[in-house]
Amino acid sequence: MRQGGPVTLYREPGLSRSCLVLGWREDLGGLGLRTTNYLIRKLDAKEFAEIEPDDFFALGGVAVEDNIAQFPDSKFYVCPEHELVVLQSSSPAAEWHRFLDSVLDVAVHHCGTRELYMLGAMVSLDAHTAPRQLLSVANLAEMKESLSQYDLARDMDYQTAPGQRPTLNSFLLWVAKERHIPGVSLWVPIPFYVAAMGDAGAQKRVLSFLNERLDLEINFSDLDRQIRQQNEQLAGARSRYPQVDDYIGRLENNLTLSDEENGELLKKIEEFLGEEG
Amino acid sequence: MKPDLGSVMAIRLYKEPLLESPILIASWPGIANIGIIVVDTLKRMLEAEEFGEIEPWDFFYPKQVLIRKGILERVEFPSSKFYFKRMAGKDVMLFIGQEQPTEEGGIYAQGTEAYGMANLVMDVAQRFGCRRLYTSGAAVALTHHSMKPRVWAVPNHGDLIHEVREYENTVLMSDIEGRAGHGNITGLNGLLLGVARKRGLEAVCLMGEIPVYLQGLPLSYPRASKAVLEVISHRLGVEIDLSELDELDRKVEKRIEEFYQQIPLEIRGQLDRLRHVAYAQPTEPGPITEEEGKKIMEDVERFFKKRGEGG
Numbered sequence: 292m293r294q295g296g297p298v299t300l301y302r303e304p305g306l307s308r309s310c311l312v313l314g315w316r317e318d319l320g321g322l323g324l325r326t327t328n329y330l331i332r333k334l335d336a337k338e339f340a341e342i343e344p345d346d347f348f349a350l351g352g353v354a355v356e357d358n359i360a361q362f363p364d365s366k367f368y369v370c371p372e373h374e375l376v377v378l379q380s381s382s383p384a385a386e387w388h389r390f391l392d393s394v395l396d397v398a399v400h401h402c403g404t405r406e407l408y409m410l411g412a413m414v415s416l417d418a419h420t421a422p423r424q425l426l427s428v429a430n431l432a433e434m435k436e437s438l439s440q441y442d443l444a445r446d447m448d449y450q451t452a453p454g455q456r457p458t459l460n461s462f463l464l465w466v467a468k469e470r471h472i473p474g475v476s477l478w479v480p481i482p483f484y485v486a487a488m489g490d491a492g493a494q495k496r497v498l499s500f501l502n503e504r505l506d507l508e509i510n511f512s513d514l515d516r517q518i519r520q521q522n523e524q525l526a527g528a529r530s531r532y533p534q535v536d537d538y539i540g541r542l543e544n545n546l547t548l549s550d551e552e553n554g555e556l557l558k559k560i561e562e563f564l565g566e567e568g
Numbered sequence: 569m570k571p572d573l574g575s576v577m578a579i580r581l582y583k584e585p586l587l588e589s590p591i592l593i594a595s596w597p598g599i600a601n602i603g604i605i606v607v608d609t610l611k612r613m614l615e616a617e618e619f620g621e622i623e624p625w626d627f628f629y630p631k632q633v634l635i636r637k638g639i640l641e642r643v644e645f646p647s648s649k650f651y652f653k654r655m656a657g658k659d660v661m662l663f664i665g666q667e668q669p670t671e672e673g674g675i676y677a678q679g680t681e682a683y684g685m686a687n688l689v690m691d692v693a694q695r696f697g698c699r700r701l702y703t704s705g706a707a708v709a710l711t712h713h714s715m716k717p718r719v720w721a722v723p724n725h726g727d728l729i730h731e732v733r734e735y736e737n738t739v740l741m742s743d744i745e746g747r748a749g750h751g752n753i754t755g756l757n758g759l760l761l762g763v764a765r766k767r768g769l770e771a772v773c774l775m776g777e778i779p780v781y782l783q784g785l786p787l788s789y790p791r792a793s794k795a796v797l798e799v800i801s802h803r804l805g806v807e808i809d810l811s812e813l814d815e816l817d818r819k820v821e822k823r824i825e826e827f828y829q830q831i832p833l834e835i836r837g838q839l840d841r842l843r844h845v846a847y848a849q850p851t852e853p854g855p856i857t858e859e860e861g862k863k864i865m866e867d868v869e870r871f872f873k874k875r876g877e878g879g
Binding site: 345351362 | 676677678679680682683684722723724725726729740741742749750751752753754755756757758759761762763765766771773
């Protein structure tokens, strides 16, 4: 029931010490959407609340993508066996702070959330054959320390470049810090030329971490199959287009491609995928 | 779950017709009133019966007052009304909104009020077990008024793509050159699709093509409404007499031709080329290139701007 605020709660999720995993729909390569979809499906998580869109999106109509009318949504799912909450959300267009506060209100007041995990992807100029990295940014020293036993980079240095603005994940980390809720944003670099096809390798990388950290007991055989298919597709593109093979070979040898070559590689891969259907 | 309308003060139902999985066809005003004419024609041809409305005061300012001998007798608001027609397994609900609720004086709905209005329409649709929803509007296209308008169809779910491809004289966004499957549907005719998607209800927006150079004129474009109605009547499996739209079209055609002759010769020359456009598949080079299309659009916009400045 919607009670004055922007949140509609369909039922109490029945959690006391949960962790919340958040993915944004508009993430690079669809990482946030694909990863949260995967968790929801594998853990049979059920929707229990949502943030209504009218305060945070213009709603002057609908966008059409790939022939289909879209609509922003922000839905909370619960998996009680694992004390897990999954939030899959469109990125709000306005009132970021109030939106993020609403996320934390649901987490704290209805789910007893003790930790937050935010998913994000970034562009990588590495070859797809290189292992995916996982980078982390924590909002509290003890959270960072608690991640020391996992295979992830924890000492990132970064400052927002002039003219850009911080991501929603960074903003949420800060809002959570203000409320003394430990959180970490997880970043997977995705090779630029596989982003459009959705990088199953990146998904596996972040999911493997969550599986271990949150003791989710997920079997990844289906995802492993997707990774094999993706690698076979890319091998097919390399054998059909010698130029693609040359570009990827150079990336594998840590050489840099020119902007023009990057564009050409991207175009050829898209062409190949289009032909393959 | 059926919404309990007893608690929704903004909805007033005069009766509770027994309907069997009806489809809802809804529209609000937009370019050339293409969508409104569709639903209004359906209402009259099917002799649909009014059964409810959305109360206006939360959404609209009064549009007219009637004062007689110094006494205020009546205040009128834009109406938002529901109609129904029982047709043996093909029951229909219609909704006509006379205006779109806007927050900043624009033409198209936006913001909390628009979302509220869309949700109220959906509440009523679900209350009567609606299984499918259609909205209708205009698609501004690089086409000529001598051509039969196509219908652009946008579903709110991927499962509907296959069905929509079967509709006659209908295209998806990806079939339109330069669109690559992307675009926007402005106002409530689009927003209702989104709200239906949120509630898990199938919906399709059907937009009749109107030539780009006619979009700013205070004229209806009945042949586009007719194109949409042909699709809807086929979907409903009912014959609808559209002769009155043909009659209206003949009248509008005269005024369009008068306007067309006022367009400067060099722009008209370019527009005349659109008479010969056989619709191209996205992969085929069309008789008018994308560049040329852009130039025509720019020239037309410049012409309208100049015309507006000149009064």
